[in-house]
Amino acid sequence: MNVLIVHNPLTDLDSLDNADVLVQVQAVEGALRTLGHECAILAWPEDMRQAGESLGAGIWDEVFNLVESIGGSAKTVHLVPAMLEEFGMAFTGASSWSLRHSTSKLLAKAVLAQHGLPTPAWLDIQGRGNIQTPGRFIVKSVWEHASFGLDEDNVVHVSSRARLLAEIKARRERLGGECFAEEYVSGREFNLAVVEQEGAPRVLAPAEILFAGYAKNKHRVVGFRAKWQEQSFEYQNTKRRLDFPESDALLLRRLSLTAEQCWKTFALSGYARIDLRVDAKGRPWIIDVNANPCLSPDAGFQASCVASGLTFPDVVGLLLQSAARQQHGPA
Template identity: 40%
Template sequence: MSGDIVILHNPVPEDAHKDEADVLIQAREISKALAELGYTPHMLPFSLSSQDCMRTLNMLVPLCVFNIVESLEGDGRLIHVACSYLDHLGIPYTGAPAEAMFLTSHKVLAKRWMLLNEIPTPEWIGHGPADPVELPLPAPCIIKALWEEASIGLDESSVVMIEGPGMLKALVEKRSEELKTQCFAERFIDGREFNLSLLATTSGVEVLPPAEIVFDFPEHKARIVDYRAKWDEASPEYKDTQRSFEFSSSDEVLLGRLKETALKCWRYFDLRGYARVDFRVDTEGLPYVLEINANPCISPDSGFVAAAHRSGITYGEVIERILADSLSAEQST
């Protein structure tokens, strides 16, 4: 097959941190894979204020846009804007539609939707008074950014024992000021952590082999994938956080339940192309969905690609299947 494919990504400044610069690694690898598949790839930073971006999209009239935009002007809450703009132009794009991208990127809205659809997720207290769930206190909690991905803002101090609502409100407000973004708190599940990646097929979706995040941490240290564990290769957190695809027969029931829940997330959140669902499992063996990532990282060293390789799927085949899902959806409309 042939045709122009635009790889749309967020602009990356020269002094960008590793989590921001990673999107360029993705874009280059996707471009290489698309070229090998016979397409003509064009890497393009997305900006509503740039005439070059708008002009290029209108001039090329691409067969499809491979959308890996993660933020706009450094703000994760604008991740859905690229999808909405492409919808406006009538250009098909890979991955989740704008509505699903917005819903999954707003962590509290996503949790509300999970609750409505009987998908287990840890109890939380958000940034406003409208949350339907009360967090029983005292309890260990983790304070997170409401919008940001890539473990931005997460470190060991994010996990705290909360004695009462006054303490919780003060800590959430303090964290919001420090990160310069809205934060919320959810009950910290002190247990095992799993990632389940999903990849579209011609007839539906395939759940790739589950991965467990194994923490080789001291007893006193909170077992979380924080910013250092994800991005700082020189840190103890990075070195002592490993991905494993090996499981014993005693995990079969749990893994089946994780797969079933991941598929439920795919259906109820209207996910497309590819996605990843992150879980924690408590000491009683009960799984809870932490987050749903509608456009997970697909760099060659990412967890998603590792799961695909575990299933015998090459990087080129991952890109081909994501693209094919977008093109088939366009043809069916």
């Protein structure tokens, strides 16, 4: 098969997310060659009008889509699949509809609520939302991912809606311009990786993030430091766990079912990673639906694949099969 790998236009070679994209490109290229496919690599042009010419529709059997943003903003992430759909090209991962509706955390919450799936109460910067005060909330970006602009000081305890609105506005710039507040779920955090196999979602081994050595009053948040700053306390004290005692079996089953419901609700394809928190009553809450999870060898998605007996080339092979099966079109 002839496969074209497309990735973010690399504007700033030193930025962490650009470096991460290149790691994924190399890993995918290696796996494609292991599987006996021909491949080439293309940085998606910043100028969308150029994309059609650069892509060379007709030459490629499939496009492996690793574009996470154009112009540095995840708000544009769905444009690449939208164009590939227009060109009638087969591509890996989620459709433009699925990416748009899951990448916007506010749109995702609307979709989840509409389908009766558990999403924490929220308040947007215009003052719309269903939160009740007083309470503890986390202020998050609408579009950014990988915890950009997010750390434990985004968790606030407020006594009124007006106070919360002020906290949202104060963090607006750091969170990429659009942000909102969500009820803070203080319990355990899980990542559920899903791959598509024979046209159906297969939920892989659940992973829990353990906050080892955290003081009692320190908020347990997988923020920017925990994800990216290797020297930080948060990076060194958040550990991934993939083995669980029998007493967790019921909870894990519930998380797995919730992840499967997310897959169906967002019409996901290829792969996904759903982040959940569990409240004091043992109820799971969906906090992040990642329709294009990071494929870096050290990322959570890979860890769950390995724990489920899937090698990286196995996963790449499943993504190619899923792309061949899709008929992405307007939802």
